[in-house]
Amino acid sequence: MLDILVVFLPLFGSVIAGIIIFVPAADKEKQHSLDLLAQWATCASLVLSMICAIVVFKDVALEGNARTTELFTWIDSGALEASWALKVDTLTAVMMIVVTVVSAMVHIYSVGYMHHDPAIPRFMCYLSLFTFFMLMLITSDNLVQLFFGWEGVGLASYLLIGFWYNKPTANAAAIKAFLVNRVGDFGFALGIFAVFMLFQTVELDTIFAAAEGKKDATFVIFGAEVHALTACCLLLFVGAMGKSAQLGLHTWLPDAMEGPTPVSALIHAATMVTAGVFMVARLSPIFEFSDTALTVVTLVGATTAIFAATVGCVQNDIKRVIAYSTCSQLGYMFFACGVSAYSAGVFHLMTHGFFKALLFLGAGSVIHAMSDEQDMRRMGGIWKHIKVTYALMWIGSLALAGVPFFAGFYSKDIVLEAAYAAETGIGQYAFWLGILAAFLTAFYSWRLLFMTFHGEPRADEKTMAHVHESPKVMILPLFVLAIGALFSGYVAYDYFVGVKAAEFWGDAILILEQHKALENAHHVPTWVKLSPIVVGVLGIGLAYVLYIQRTDIPGKITEKFQAIYQFLLNKWYFDELYEFLFVRPSFALGRGFWRVVDEIIIDGLGPDGISNTVRLAAKRVAALQSGYLYHYAFAMLIGVVVIMTWYLVGHSG
Numbered sequence: 001m002l003d004i005l006v007v008f009l010p011l012f013g014s015v016i017a018g019i020i021i022f023v024p025a026a027d028k029e030k031q032h033s034l035d036l037l038a039q040w041a042t043c044a045s046l047v048l049s050m051i052c053a054i055v056v057f058k059d060v061a062l063e064g065n066a067r068t069t070e071l072f073t074w075i076d077s078g079a080l081e082a083s084w085a086l087k088v089d090t091l092t093a094v095m096m097i098v099v100t101v102v103s104a105m106v107h108i109y110s111v112g113y114m115h116h117d118p119a120i121p122r123f124m125c126y127l128s129l130f131t132f133f134m135l136m137l138i139t140s141d142n143l144v145q146l147f148f149g150w151e152g153v154g155l156a157s158y159l160l161i162g163f164w165y166n167k168p169t170a171n172a173a174a175i176k177a178f179l180v181n182r183v184g185d186f187g188f189a190l191g192i193f194a195v196f197m198l199f200q201t202v203e204l205d206t207i208f209a210a211a212e213g214k215k216d217a218t219f220v221i222f223g224a225e226v227h228a229l230t231a232c233c234l235l236l237f238v239g240a241m242g243k244s245a246q247l248g249l250h251t252w253l254p255d256a257m258e259g260p261t262p263v264s265a266l267i268h269a270a271t272m273v274t275a276g277v278f279m280v281a282r283l284s285p286i287f288e289f290s291d292t293a294l295t296v297v298t299l300v301g302a303t304t305a306i307f308a309a310t311v312g313c314v315q316n317d318i319k320r321v322i323a324y325s326t327c328s329q330l331g332y333m334f335f336a337c338g339v340s341a342y343s344a345g346v347f348h349l350m351t352h353g354f355f356k357a358l359l360f361l362g363a364g365s366v367i368h369a370m371s372d373e374q375d376m377r378r379m380g381g382i383w384k385h386i387k388v389t390y391a392l393m394w395i396g397s398l399a400l401a402g403v404p405f406f407a408g409f410y411s412k413d414i415v416l417e418a419a420y421a422a423e424t425g426i427g428q429y430a431f432w433l434g435i436l437a438a439f440l441t442a443f444y445s446w447r448l449l450f451m452t453f454h455g456e457p458r459a460d461e462k463t464m465a466h467v468h469e470s471p472k473v474m475i476l477p478l479f480v481l482a483i484g485a486l487f488s489g490y491v492a493y494d495y496f497v498g499v500k501a502a503e504f505w506g507d508a509i510l511i512l513e514q515h516k517a518l519e520n521a522h523h524v525p526t527w528v529k530l531s532p533i534v535v536g537v538l539g540i541g542l543a544y545v546l547y548i549q550r551t552d553i554p555g556k557i558t559e560k561f562q563a564i565y566q567f568l569l570n571k572w573y574f575d576e577l578y579e580f581l582f583v584r585p586s587f588a589l590g591r592g593f594w595r596v597v598d599e600i601i602i603d604g605l606g607p608d609g610i611s612n613t614v615r616l617a618a619k620r621v622a623a624l625q626s627g628y629l630y631h632y633a634f635a636m637l638i639g640v641v642v643i644m645t646w647y648l649v650g651h652s653g
Contacts, residue, residue, distance in 0.1 A: 002059075003069050003086045006052045006096055007135045010103070013045030014128035020121040038121035042128045043107045049131075050100040053093075060093040061495075064506060068141050068205075075144065079200045087141035087204065091508040094346060095138040095278055098353040101484070102270035103131040105477035109361050110262040112474035113368065117260075123163060127266065130156035134271040138278055143192045143202040146279070150188065150243070153272045154181045160267075161259040173255035180252040184242015191235030194219070195286075198228050208285035208510070215289040229286055233293035236283065237300075240276030244330050247304040251574055253327055257319040261364030264319055268326040269357035277333045277349050281342045285510040288340065295426050298338025298419075302430035305331030307572065309440035313447070314568045317374050318363045321448050325400065326356055328437055332415050335430040340515035341418035343505055347489075347496040348415050351407035354484025355399035361478055362393040365470040366452060371463050376448065381457035385467040390453050392478045397449055399485040401442040401536045410489030412438065413532050414497050414521055420528050421520035431528075438532045442539025450547035497521075 017038040025031035059065050066089040075082040088096075107127060114123055133156055137149025154177075162174025192202065198214055199207045217228040240246070245253035253273070257264055267273060280287060280297065287293055305328045312324035329352050336345035367374055369386050383390040399406040402413060416438070419430040457464050469475070495504040497518060511518065546554050558565045570576065603609070624635070 002052045002056050003067075003088050003139070004071075006049050006056060006100065007086060007132065007139055009045040009049040009052070010042075010128045010135065011132040013042035014125050014132060016041035016045075017121045017125035017128065021119075021125060035120040038124045039111050042124040043104070043111065045128065046100065046104040046107045046131065049135075050104040053096040053100040056088060057093040057097050060088050061090045061504060064503075066090065066506060066508070070141075080196070080202065082142045082144040082202055084145065085141040086139040088139060089508040090505050091278070091281060091346065092138050094350060095274075096135070098274070098350050099131065099134050099138065099270045102353050102357045102481070103127075103134075103266060105357065105480050106262045106266045106270075106361070109265075109364070109474050109477045110260075112471045113262055113364055114260060119163075123160075123260070126156060126159045126163065127262070130160060130266060130271055134275070137275055141204055143195060143204070143207075147189070147192060150239070150275060150279075151185065153243075153275060154178065154185065157181075157256070157267060157272050160263040161256050163259055163263065167258065170258040173252075173258040176255055177252035180249055181242045184239045184249050186238075187235050188239020188242075191232055191237075191239060194228070194232045194235055198232060204282070211286045211289055227290065227292070230290040230292045233283070233287050233290045234296060236279065237293065237297060240279050240334075241300065242276075243279075244273050244276030244334070245304075245327050246276070246300050246330065246334065247307050248300075250304065250308070250327055251571075251578065254320050254323045254571070257317065257323055261319065261360060261367060264323070265357045265360035265364070268323065268360060269353045273326060273330055274349050274353070277330065277337065277345055280334070280337045281346050281509060284337075284340075284342050287337075288510055288512045288515065294338050294340065296338075298335045298426045298430050301331045301334025301336075301338055302419075302426075302433045303331070304328070305335065305437040306433045306440075307331075309437040309444070310568055311571050312444040313440055314565060315444075316377050318366060318376050318379075318448060318452060319360070319374055321376075321444055322356070322359050322363055325359075325441065325444070326352075328441065329356070329400075331437070332412060332434060335434065336415040336418055339419050339422040339424070339427050339430065339517040340511050341415065341422075341497075341518040341521065342509045342511065343501055344411070344414045344418050344497050344518060344521070346509075347492065348408075348411035350492065350496070351399070351411040351484070351489050354481050354488055355396045355407055358392060358396040358478060358481040358485050359400065361474070361481065362389055362396055365389040365474055365478070366393075368470050368474070369467050370459065371466055373459065373463060376451040378459050378463075379452045379457075380455040380459070381453075382464075382467050383453035386469045388469055388475055389478075392475075392482050393449060393453075395482045395485050397445040399489075401445050401540065402438060402532050403536060404533060405490060407485050407487070407489035409533075410493045411496075413529065414493075414518075416532055417521040417524045417528060418517045421524050422517035423520070427517065435531050435535055439535035439539045442536040443543050446540045446543035447547055450543060454548060455551065 020034050020038045020041075023034055025034055060067070068088070069086045071084040071086070073081070074084050107124070110123065110127065114120055117123060130153060133149050133152030135149075137146055137153065140146035140149060158174050158178045161177050162170050164170045195207060196202055197219075198217060199210055201207060211229070214229060218225045219228045219231050220226075221231065238249075242249040253268075256267055259267075287297070308324045308327035308331065312321050312328065315321045315324060329348070333345040333348050333352075336342070336348065365386065366379070366382075366389060369382065369389070370379060373379065395406070399408040402408045416431055416434045419427045419434060421427075494500045567573065624631075
């Protein structure tokens with residue numbers, strides 16, 4: 001029963017808020033009452049869902065009572081059978097905690113952040129709907145239901161990123177997120193089709209049980225014979241690349257900052273972007289039988305980690321810095337999964353959920369204090385005015401940088417150690433890029449702190465006069481998330497990746513005996529363990545020198561290395577490349593179809609052509625009706641001549 005409540009309470013809150021949207025308000029007082037009702041309904045539903053999730057976690061993960069609750073049969077057509085069912089094992093229980101805790105805090109925070117918005121019920125409705133779809137995704141016991149949740153979070157993200165639909169940039173960002181994810185989702189759908197072709201089922205437990213028997217199966221694709229499980233895994237991973245913004249399909253994620261800040265926190269910390277990592281971990285029993293697919297996952301993850309970290313170092317929008325940080329940290333999670341350290345990847349997903357939500361909501365508190373200013377170049381010198389937010393941002397940044405003994409220290413380090421311990425070429429690639437990304441992470445985190453809170457105030461006097469701490473309804477959720485950022489790594493380490501891991505995870509994750517990266521990670525050389533700490537301290541030190549002691553140096557570096565700076569500032573020119581390769585040709589093709597196929601061929605020969613022919617014929621026939629007697633006499637004479645000619649010719653033979 002509690003499993004059902006965890007999933008469906010957010011839907012209940014969303015429906016209540018959705019109904020309120022259509023209730024007419026006679027005056028501002030009644031509208032305020034309706035707004036409060038929507039906020040109470042959604043926040044209470046999420047808090048109750050969070051409490052139920054904690055109880056479920058204790059029962060399932062700590063006491064080993066994994067279960068599947070079938071609600072009803074959804075599809076029963078030949079070999080295709082799919083039920084609405086809630087599969088709750090340790091992996092699901094962990095994800096439930098992350099999703100409900102972060103979402104509940106985001107809902108409560110939104111009460112203060114969106115206080116002046118004219119469409120509060122609509123916002124709360126979308127927010128709870130987003131959470132419901134994510135919960136449906138993580139409790140799926142078959143691929144069709146998983147796809148339902150997968151597409152649902154895509155829909156909700158579109159609605160939330162474009163929530164302020166009167167802003168053209170928000171509309172463009174929402175459309176971009178939707179379209180880029182359609183590319184990934186096309187691959188994901190093909191992957192589901194391929195899995196069904198191979199196993200004749202979409203039910204996860206049945207697939208997992210049969211996976212080893214299919215490890216040598218092949219498909220014939222375009223005349224070529226390919227390893228079946230590799231094809232399935234790579235297609236499914238394309239979907240993960242889209243949802244989790246991996247290199248190539250990452251371009252939507254930074255633009256998602258156009259949505260309200262609570263949306264950014266929910267997308268980046270607990271819902272949409274974590275779906276891809278969850279999916280790879282959930283499907284570990286089939287990924288384990290394809291070394292090629294695991295290599296691709298590692299390669300993409302490690303490359304994404306360094307790409308996003310380099311771009312984050314030069315961004316000036318406070319939310320975009322944190323957005324690229326998310327993209328980079330997701331790379332860590334994926335290359336952990338790629339070296340078969342799935343539990344390490346999920347461990348980092350869990351700790352990251354807390355400190356990244358803390359950072360985003362902290363950034364929202366800064367934006368609130370600065371009268372909606374997001375450019376760090378127009379901030380500075382505000383720490384004395386918002387000391388609580390400042391302290392909380394420090395906690396989030398320390399966790400992100402992996403400073404001992406914050407949450408990120410435990411999860412990021414085990415990811416890097418597992419990559420090194422994989423003892424493969426691709427593992428070494430991931431380790432060294434991960435170390436470099438850790439250095440850059442520490443640098444851009446403290447660059448953000450120093451530019452935002454320290455130095456001389458760079459905002460105008462009017463803005464500085466209004467700098468103030470956020471209300472309690474916004475600050476209290478940050479304290480809850482700060483507790484996670486402080487202690488979740490230490491508390492969970494033994495269970496997720498330590499001595500209790502095998503018992504804790506049970507059958508939720510499969511790792512073959514020959515894949516010993518996580519097991520060997522506890523025995524790596526000391527220098528491997530110390531490297532993330534050393535580069536983190538160096539990154540913080542470099543940021544201190546450049547943005548506190550010698551603030552003239554960044555400008556000189558930018559001027560001297562202008563080409564590199566522009567390359568990073570323009571995000572490696574991925575947007576421009578895609579504009580050239582895909583967007584412009586698509587528009588040109590669309591215009592061609594419109595002008596030639598639609599207007600000239602279809603309309604010209606179809607409706608417009610027929611109507612023009614009839615109109616022209618009618619016009620000419622009408623011209624014969626002149627009203628003059630001699631015209632009619634002449635026509636009659638012509639008719640007589642034609643008839644006589646026809647008669648004579650017809651009888652001449």
